[in-house]
Amino acid sequence: MAGASVRVETKGLPELNKALQHLLEQGQDMSAVYQEIGEYLLQTHQQRFIDQQAPDGTPWEPLSSTTIERKTRTDRVLTEEGTLADTLHYQLNQAGLDFGSNQEYAAIHQFGGTTSPFSMFSNQDIPARPFIGIASFEQDYIIDLVESHLVHALA
Template identity: 55%
Template sequence: MAGTRIQVDVKGGAKITTALNNLLKQSGDLTPVFGEIGEYLLESTQQRFIEQQAPDGTPWAELSSTTMERKVKQGERTDRILTESGTLASSLHYMLGLNQLELGSNEEYAAMHQFGGITSSKSMMQGNEIPARVYLGIAPFEREEIINILQYHLAKAF
């Protein structure tokens, strides 16, 4: 052959094949990695109740005067939002599937606090507007940590 050429010799083909097969196995069942991500997000989401802020860092809406008055009458702390008894934060849990992770609460009122809305006629505060106080979601720093967790687990295949 005239001119120039390049020759590639693959050494360690069996090791490369093994590593690629391990990577496929690792990415086939992500339950272990989702478990780690679930634990991380659970703790991080519960921290929002302490910091009283949404995943994007915006503070939750202040308590209404009606809620403040009720809390004073019942002898509760008036400086905490979404934490009367701590049930909502402690009810957070995650569920794993083969290729999925779900994080949330099974409390009836959880969606009202996440999305906001008008309370029903059966509510203790009938017909009141509840502002959205977003506690579920993924903050930018959490996204980075999730990527790090995924990279770590997939790198173990090599």
């Protein structure tokens, strides 16, 4: 290696070798911590529907008068029967986890846009009401989960 470098060898330190090997093995299989993160995200996102707010804490745009006329439940934004909130799920994969909803209309509520001319409510402007995301306090908690998992691997 060119430049400056430091070499760390653990020869003659079997306890350190064992701890590092265990940490390496634990770091290769993070499925348990990913599952814990997925369950945590389900809880926080369900709360988001109760609080009616985006991940950054801003309230969702109120319902329009047109929407209020069409809905049976007018006291909740993004909630008629609870389908959108109920379809939030996570899936573990090699790189971590995927989190979201498989409902077709989830994207238009997340990002906003204009409905299709062929939709139930054609050519309607829908404001963005982000419901998927990670708030700063959630990020801190997730980092703590990962750190705890790795610290436990050293124990």
